[in-house]
Amino acid sequence: MEISSNSVVEMCEKIQNGNANDDEIKQILVELGNQKRWAEMWKISHALRVEISWIQDANNDVWVDIGTAGEVTLNPPIGAQLPFQLWVHTHPWNAYWSITDLGTLATFCGMIQEALVLGHDHSKHTVCNLPFGHSLDEGVEPLSTWTDEPCIPYEVSK
Numbered sequence: 064m065e066i067s068s069n070s071v072v073e074m075c076e077k078i079q080n081g082n083a084n085d086d087e088i089k090q091i092l093v094e095l096g097n098q099k100r101w102a103e104m105w106k107i108s109h110a111l112r113v114e115i116s117w118i119q120d121a122n123n124d125v126w127v128d129i130g131t132a133g134e135v136t137l138n139p140p141i142g143a144q145l146p147f148q149l150w151v152h153t154h155p156w157n158a159y160w161s162i163t164d165l166g167t168l169a170t171f172c173g174m175i176q177e178a179l180v181l182g183h184d185h186s187k188h189t190v191c192n193l194p195f196g197h198s199l200d201e202g203v204e205p206l207s208t209w210t211d212e213p214c215i216p217y218e219v220s221k
Contacts (some may be wrong), residue, residue, distance in 0.1 A: 064094045071095070071103045075110035089127040092117060096125060096151060102217040105181040108153035117151040120144045137167045146195035147171070151179045158182030158214050160189075165206060172205035173197060185214045 074091050077083040088107065095104040096117040108115045114135035116128040121144040128138055135152050150171075154161070158180045160168070168178060173193040180187045193199065193208040 064090070066091060066094050066098070066100075066103075068103070071106060075106055078107070078110040085129065088129070092127045093125045096127075101151070101179070101181050101186055102184070104151070105153050105183065108181070109155070109183070112155075114153050114155070117149075118143070119148045121146055121148065123148070134163055136163065137171065145174050147175045149177045149179065150175050151181065153181045156183050158185050158187040160187065168209055169205040172199065172208055178209075182214070185216045187214045188212050 070091070074083060074088070078088065088111070092104060092107060092115060095101075095107070096119070104115070104117070111129065113132055114130040116130065116135045116137060117125065118137065118139075119125050124143065126140045126143065128135055130136065130152075132155065137150060137152075139147075150167075152164075159182075160180065164178075164180060168175070168189070168191075172191060173195055176191055176195070178189050178191075189209045189212060191209055193205075199205060199208070
C-alpha cells in the first residue's frame with residue numbers, strides 16, 4: 064500500500080471531522096510503521112488524541128492498539144509469535160519511558176527486541192540485550208538489560 068504525505072494529512076482531517084473508522088486508521092498505522100514513518104505515525108495518534116501501540120512479531124505480522132489520551136498498554140495478541148521484533152507507541156507530546164512503559168519493558172524483557180516511543184518531533188529508542196529464550200541471572204534487574212539512549216529528532220533518524 065502506497066501512502067503519500069497527502070494521505071496522512073487527509074486521514075488526520077477525516078479523524079478530526081469524525082469521518083474515519085478504526086479499520087482504516089489501523090491500516091494506515093500498520094503501513095506507516097512498516098515504512099518506519101514515525102513522525103507521520105505520531106501525527107495520526109495526535110489527531111486521534113490518544114496513544115497508539117504498534118507491534119511487529121517474529122513473523123513480521125503487525126498489530127495496532129488504540130489506547131486512551133494518557134495510556135496504551137502492550138496487549139500481546141493471540142497468535143502473535145515471540146519474540147516481538149519491535150514495539151512502538153506514542154506519547155501525547157514528549158518521548159520518554161513512563162512508569163507504565165518501564166513496567167512493560169521489565170515484564171517483556173527478552174521477549175521484545177527493540178522498543179520505540181514517539182513524541183511530537185523526536186523519538187526514544189531502546190534495545191534489549193537479553194536474547195530471546197535466555198533467563199536473567201539471579202539478582203539482575205530486568206531494566207538493566209535495556210540500552211539507555213537519548214531522544215533523537217526525526218530528521219536525524221532518517
